[in-house]
Amino acid sequence: MALLIQTIYSGLVNGASYGLIGLGIVLCYRSSRVVNLAQGEAYTIAGLIAAELATHGVPVLAAAACGIAAATLFGAGLERLILRPRLAWPSERLIILVVAVALCVEGVANWAVGPNQFSFNSPVGSGTVIAGGAVATYDGLVLIVVLLAAGSLTSWFLHRTVLGQGMSACAENPAVSSLLGINVSLMRGIAYGAAGFLGGLAAILLVPMSSVTYNAGLSLTLLGYVAAALAAMRSPLGACLAGLLVGLAESFLGTYVNQLLAQPLVLGVLIVVAVALLGRRVRFGGVIRA
Amino acid sequence: MREVLARAGLPERITARRGWVVAAIVVLVASPYFGIPSWSVSTAVLAGIFGLAALAVNVLVGFGRMVNLGGAAFLGLAAYAAVLGNTRFAIPYTLAAMASIVAVALVAWLAGGIFARLPGFYFAVAMLGVSAALDGVLEAFPGVTDGDSGLTTTRTLPLGIVTVGSNLGWYVTIVVISIVAIVLSQRLVHDWRGRVLALVREDPLAASVHGVDVAGVRRVLFTVSAALAALSGVLLARWQGVIVPQDAGIVQSVQLLGFAIVGGIGSPAGPVLGASLLTWLSTATSGLGDVELLVYGLIFFVVVAYSPGGIAGALATARSSRPGRRLLSRPARLPAPAVPGDPAGAALPGDPAAGDHAAGGRVPGSEMRRGDGLRVAGVSKAFGGVRAVSDVSLEAAPGAVTALVGGNGAGKSTVLNVISGVERPSGGTVTFGGHELAAADPIQRARLGIVRTFQTARVAPDLTVEENVRAGAEAVHNLALLGGPARRPGRDLPGRCRAALAATGLEHIARRPMAEIGGGQRKLVEVARALALRPRLLLMDEPGAGLTLDELSLLTELIGGLRSSGTAVLIVDHNLDFVANVADFGYLLDLGRVAYAGDVAGLRRRAGSAAGPVEAALGPGGGSDV
Numbered sequence: 001m002a003l004l005i006q007t008i009y010s011g012l013v014n015g016a017s018y019g020l021i022g023l024g025i026v027l028c029y030r031s032s033r034v035v036n037l038a039q040g041e042a043y044t045i046a047g048l049i050a051a052e053l054a055t056h057g058v059p060v061l062a063a064a065a066c067g068i069a070a071a072t073l074f075g076a077g078l079e080r081l082i083l084r085p086r087l088a089w090p091s092e093r094l095i096i097l098v099v100a101v102a103l104c105v106e107g108v109a110n111w112a113v114g115p116n117q118f119s120f121n122s123p124v125g126s127g128t129v130i131a132g133g134a135v136a137t138y139d140g141l142v143l144i145v146v147l148l149a150a151g152s153l154t155s156w157f158l159h160r161t162v163l164g165q166g167m168s169a170c171a172e173n174p175a176v177s178s179l180l181g182i183n184v185s186l187m188r189g190i191a192y193g194a195a196g197f198l199g200g201l202a203a204i205l206l207v208p209m210s211s212v213t214y215n216a217g218l219s220l221t222l223l224g225y226v227a228a229a230l231a232a233m234r235s236p237l238g239a240c241l242a243g244l245l246v247g248l249a250e251s252f253l254g255t256y257v258n259q260l261l262a263q264p265l266v267l268g269v270l271i272v273v274a275v276a277l278l279g280r281r282v283r284f285g286g287v288i289r290a
Numbered sequence: 291m292r293e294v295l296a297r298a299g300l301p302e303r304i305t306a307r308r309g310w311v312v313a314a315i316v317v318l319v320a321s322p323y324f325g326i327p328s329w330s331v332s333t334a335v336l337a338g339i340f341g342l343a344a345l346a347v348n349v350l351v352g353f354g355r356m357v358n359l360g361g362a363a364f365l366g367l368a369a370y371a372a373v374l375g376n377t378r379f380a381i382p383y384t385l386a387a388m389a390s391i392v393a394v395a396l397v398a399w400l401a402g403g404i405f406a407r408l409p410g411f412y413f414a415v416a417m418l419g420v421s422a423a424l425d426g427v428l429e430a431f432p433g434v435t436d437g438d439s440g441l442t443t444t445r446t447l448p449l450g451i452v453t454v455g456s457n458l459g460w461y462v463t464i465v466v467i468s469i470v471a472i473v474l475s476q477r478l479v480h481d482w483r484g485r486v487l488a489l490v491r492e493d494p495l496a497a498s499v500h501g502v503d504v505a506g507v508r509r510v511l512f513t514v515s516a517a518l519a520a521l522s523g524v525l526l527a528r529w530q531g532v533i534v535p536q537d538a539g540i541v542q543s544v545q546l547l548g549f550a551i552v553g554g555i556g557s558p559a560g561p562v563l564g565a566s567l568l569t570w571l572s573t574a575t576s577g578l579g580d581v582e583l584l585v586y587g588l589i590f591f592v593v594v595a596y597s598p599g600g601i602a603g604a605l606a607t608a609r610s611s612r613p614g615r616r617l618l619s620r621p622a623r624l625p626a627p628a629v630p631g632d633p634a635g636a637a638l639p640g641d642p643a644a645g646d647h648a649a650g651g652r653v654p655g656s657e658m659r660r661g662d663g664l665r666v667a668g669v670s671k672a673f674g675g676v677r678a679v680s681d682v683s684l685e686a687a688p689g690a691v692t693a694l695v696g697g698n699g700a701g702k703s704t705v706l707n708v709i710s711g712v713e714r715p716s717g718g719t720v721t722f723g724g725h726e727l728a729a730a731d732p733i734q735r736a737r738l739g740i741v742r743t744f745q746t747a748r749v750a751p752d753l754t755v756e757e758n759v760r761a762g763a764e765a766v767h768n769l770a771l772l773g774g775p776a777r778r779p780g781r782d783l784p785g786r787c788r789a790a791l792a793a794t795g796l797e798h799i800a801r802r803p804m805a806e807i808g809g810g811q812r813k814l815v816e817v818a819r820a821l822a823l824r825p826r827l828l829l830m831d832e833p834g835a836g837l838t839l840d841e842l843s844l845l846t847e848l849i850g851g852l853r854s855s856g857t858a859v860l861i862v863d864h865n866l867d868f869v870a871n872v873a874d875f876g877y878l879l880d881l882g883r884v885a886y887a888g889d890v891a892g893l894r895r896r897a898g899s900a901a902g903p904v905e906a907a908l909g910p911g912g913g914s915d916v
Contacts, residue, residue, distance in 0.1 A: 110584065
């Protein structure tokens with residue numbers, strides 16, 4: 001019983017980070033039709049900066065704030081400096097561009113801090129809750145709550161506010177949106193900044209429980225993308241729940257099947273699911289509609 | 291001379307440059323002996339092996355525009371299979387390696403049935419996932435794969451009678467294999483294959499309407515790419531003496547894509563150049579701490595963001611900016627546009643004899659009795675809750691021009707899409723020449739001789755006017771790119787294309803790249819592409835829109851020529867003057883229903899009376915349900 005609860009808990013905690021990354025990917029996609037494969041790098045940036053500052057004596061809360069600020073800046077800067085001048089590019093080239101950005105970030109991180117693992121003390125505090133023989137930490141519980149709150153808030157923002165609906169309109173038809181008086185660039189900037197913020201938040205809450213390395217970004221992006229794809233790249237709350245689901249699947253496979261095989265299995269199964277779901281909708285080798 | 295070169299698929303310039311190319315290859319091959327720091331023979335071997343993998347990525351990304359973020363997966367899979375077969379089951383390495391390459395190609399062929407259909411980024415990320423998952427699986431079975439430390443093997447390459455062991459031996463082997471791989475991968479885009487691939491790459495929909503099995507072509511590319519990556523893998527394992535899970539992982543995959551892009555995507559030897567440059571840099575910077583990934587990432591980013599053609603592209607631009615080159619590639623004289631009936635247009639659809647000849651030599655299944663035209667019966671199509679067309683019935687007879695008019699949103703284009711197979715009808719039947727078309731895909735329709743043009747011309751901007759026209763005709767003759775039921779283009783095809791170009795008055799701009807051509811002429815290129823196919827049924831979506839008066843009268847004559855050759859022509863338009871000029875029969879669509887069917891004079895009265903076509907389509911209080 002304790003093992004079961006522990007499995008569920010750790011699945012939800014990991015899943016929450018996938019959900020936050022997935023939520024960021026959905027935000028970027030909905031505002032710009034770009035699959036932001038550099039989203040996981042916001043996590044790396046925030047995690048490494050916070051860890052570096054904390055080891056140099058900066059109070060944990062301040063270090064965490066700096067980390068989140070840097071991640072937000074990274075998201076907004078990615079949009080402003082790199083994507084905005086090139087949004088007319090075909091999507092294949094944009095995807096290669098963001099992958100190149102991701103590789104640059106990993107390169108800088110590797111050069112700056114080397115190949116070691118980094119961590120820092122939790123800004124939330126190190127208290128634990130014991131329930132049914134299983135141990136849950138404060139920061140883990142906070143992470144799950146933050147995910148659900150972020151998902152609901154984003155969902156409300158996108159669907160119930162004028163600003164949010166404007167953001168969706170930008171992606172559907174940027175030219176018309178801007179003629180209608182929507183500041184398309186500002187919308188994208190906000191979306192990418194928010195995505196960076198969410199990635200940073202995930203790092204601040206998750207890294208104290210585990211660690212971060214220079215190359216954590218791409219594989220995290222991949223799992224976040226799976227969550228976003230399961231939500232059809234649309235629903236913010238859907239991406240959060242899908243992230244939790246991915247985390248749970250990984251955790252159960254790890255506990256009851258094989259620790260090492262959990263992530264490959266999750267990836268494999270989900271690729272098959274995504275392919276099967278899509279395969280039916282896609283015709284003419286990739287063109288969905290005329 | 292020009293004719294000979296053209297038949298060999300070579301522009302004159304290339305033969306003149308051939309000497310330089312050979313010289314460049316000799317210099318590059320000899321370069322490890324020039325004393326360039328860190329560019330030793332052993333670095334060059336590694337670069338060459340990665341170059342093969344980069345070529346594999348290039349086959350997908352450059353030839354098919356399928357972003358391959360999982361190139362290392364097939365490399366790693368083949369390497370592990372070959373080494374395991376060799377060490378565990380004592381199979382000679384050469385045999386194990388060849389078996390792995392074949393097996394990987396087979397796996398890719400099977401997986402390609404689904405993967406090759408995935409659109410844009412879904413394919414990219416799915417491949418990234420495959421790469422990550424394979425890396426994980428290889429680490430998860432340490433009993434078989436030795437986990438993180440990887441499988442070790444000997445650093446020799448047995449090649450039947452000789453065993454390659456020395457660095458020099460490896461180098462010679464890799465150079466030979468690379469040259470063969472470059473030449474073979476260029477065969478994939480040689481001549482007609484290149485033109486059909488360009489159409490698939492630039493406009494999959496237009497390609498499939500011309501009878502190309504787009505998913506099949508992509509699947510072939512996927513398989514070829516996997517086999518090439520597998521070759522690279524079985525060599526890499528032996529050269530390194532060890533193969534680790536990360537060799538199949540996502541960082542390796544992204545690096546391979548970077549090699550191809552930095553070198554120059556789509557160019558023959560660019561990927562090998564890119565692999566050489568980056569492998570050299572990684573060796574040269576290895577003493578400076580953890581900067582390898584940084585140097586690598588920065589170069590990758592700068593090339594993607596600022597020089598998308600890569601090294602090869604930059605060299606090509608430098609060459610083409612020399613004055614005069616552009617002019618040289620154009621024909622010197624500008625012949626007057628020919629019209630149907632001219633001797634130049636002798637092989638045109640306007641000539642009944644030519645039409646009959648075409649019917650004799652056509653693709654199988656197109657034999658059809660005269661009088662059996664297009665019959666659309668009770669077709670409906672709904673998008674979500676919106677009925678775009680309901681219960682539409684119409685006919686288009688061979689040797690007649692039928693018009694379908696109506697205002698915006700009346701459902702004209704939907705009807706055309708249903709007939710050409712772009713959309714599936716919700717109900718009703720479409721037959722042509724007695725063949726039921728409801729279940730037929732665009733490819734089968736193309737085989738029946740059904741061709742369509744689009745409202746805004748769908749052409750490949752990378753190709754010239756002439757190449758675009760040829761690509762369409764070649765596509766229908768080459769239903770598979772490799773093997774399969776591929777048919778070589780007919781001997782008369784170049785002549786037919788020239789005649790079509792002459793008939794549409796495009797001869798003088800035949801060699802111009804599509805990107806330089808204006809909107810009206812683009813539409814004429816599409817018409818020429820259709821004429822070269824000698825269609826049995828030609829569907830035209832607003833052919834007159836955007837044309838000048840001269841172009842319009844040329845088009846009218848062309849359509850008249852098609853009529854007398856026995857082609858069934860169906861025109862969708864809302865320009866009543868143009869329609870009245872060319873059509874024999876007309877249908878008026880109003881809110882998705884047929885409001886009038888009969889002769890053109892009546893159509894004009896009906897559509898022009900009381901309300902223009904727009905008002906007619908909207909109807910009293912109409913438009914509220916859209």
